[in-house]
Amino acid sequence: MNNVLVIVYSYTGTCRRLAQLLCSQQGWEMAEIHDLHPRSGALGNWRCLIDSFFRRMPAIRYDGPPPGDYKAVVLVSPIWGLRLAGPMRTFVDRKGARLPDVALISVMGGRGAPNAVAEVGKRLGRAPILSTAFTMHEVDDGSCAARLQAFGTAVQSAEDSRAVVRPATLSPQAV
Numbered sequence: 683m684n685n686v687l688v689i690v691y692s693y694t695g696t697c698r699r700l701a702q703l704l705c706s707q708q709g710w711e712m713a714e715i716h717d718l719h720p721r722s723g724a725l726g727n728w729r730c731l732i733d734s735f736f737r738r739m740p741a742i743r744y745d746g747p748p749p750g751d752y753k754a755v756v757l758v759s760p761i762w763g764l765r766l767a768g769p770m771r772t773f774v775d776r777k778g779a780r781l782p783d784v785a786l787i788s789v790m791g792g793r794g795a796p797n798a799v800a801e802v803g804k805r806l807g808r809a810p811i812l813s814t815a816f817t818m819h820e821v822d823d824g825s826c827a828a829r830l831q832a833f834g835t836a837v838q839s840a841e842d843s844r845a846v847v848r849p850a851t852l853s854p855q856a857v
Contacts, residue, residue: 685753685841689746691715691769693726693760697789700821700830701758704787707827708834710756713746715773733768737801739775740768753841754783754811756834759798761790761815766798774805781806785837787830788815811840 688710692698698714705712718741721729733740749755759770766774766788774781786802788795795815803809814833820826 686710686756686837687747687749687752687754688712688756688758689715689744689749689773690758691742691760691767691773692758693717693721693767696818696821697758697760700787700789700816700826701756703827704756704758704830704834707831708838710834711747713744713749715769716743716745717741717769718743731763733771734763734765737765737771738768739772742769742772744773744777748780749777750780750782752782754785754837755781756785756787756837757802757810758787758789761788761794761798764794764797766801771801771805774802778806783841784810785833785840786810786813787833788813789818789821790815791818812836 686708688701688705690697690701690712701712704710720726732738757770757774760767762768784802784806786799788798799810799813812833814829816826
């Protein structure tokens, strides 16, 4: 079993495409978060903004393996109204205590990624090990690929380095 799971919420498909690219680059498994109530049309767009503005936690369904079975998870989420998307907020709030190391990728129109990182850190009670952000334009035109691969490599390296260094084996009392 691989040691990193990518968990994505995607309203328009942009985050899903980014997560699929990351998984194909790194050989990681992907899981998805879905809305229980569809967000179609203009009303759905308004719900996105209202959920973010009021930090609401909409009902979701998670399709994937238990995240606790992995050493790390990479959360891929859109930014709505300069904040973390509501469905990802719900997921982090529900599963946060059982999540291993968390890295975060935000997809935005232009701003808001630092707000999402701060909110995830607050809800988890610890900061993400790594975070990055891409614009929708970068995902759509494919210019994100090299930076996305570097991010994936950094996540994998962080997890590999944690496995190598064991304080007990370096301690003089362990002898």
